[in-house]
Amino acid sequence: NAGVTQTPKFQVLKTGQSMTLQCAQDMNHEYMSWYRQDPGMGLRLIHYSVGAGITDQGEVPNGYNVSRSTTEDFPLRLLSAAPSQTSVYFCASSQGLAGRNEQFFGPGTRLTVL
């Protein structure tokens, strides 16, 4: 199993550009989520999904869109990038809700918005 994969590993955008961060998992996990990690702030939840066709907002959803058309994929879209979105982005998945199920993280995407 590849686990949770993310592409790209690095990305530089100009203000106003759009892009999609890709996330895929091959563990048939129901729950997938996106976090951003900023210096000195730990990880913060952006959006999550509890299954195909179901998404919801986390702590910091503004400026990001998500969709979940398949169990495996959970892309994160930046519609109009802003410098405040410069961060490291992590995708994660787990089997079902609740903390009893271990959450597996992808390797992260470092995004810089100029």
Place this chain on the structure above:
Amino acid sequence: AQTVTQSQPEMSVQEAETVTLSCTYDTSESDYYLFWYKQPPSRQMILVIRQEAYKQQNATENRFSVNFQKAAKSFSLKISDSQLGDAAMYFCAYRENNDMRFGAGTRLTVKP
């Protein structure tokens, strides 16, 4: 909203010694889970240990153990016999259903 606080931005320990990382959290829930994650320079988030709030017994995983004080909302991580490979950022995290919150992290340095 739930918050997680790690009051030690940096800690250091001598190889083979023991170190304790602190974490406090704020919640009004009674059923939740607590975690410690390790993040080495590779950026990969690695689960170190997990504690279920309804269990009074402290979790242990080899050299890693926790001191879970539910009433005090405290969840500290003890690393025994520290090794050079333990050097990393350590994050405390809280999860209740879909909500997961992380602390700001503690950078652990291990001195040979």
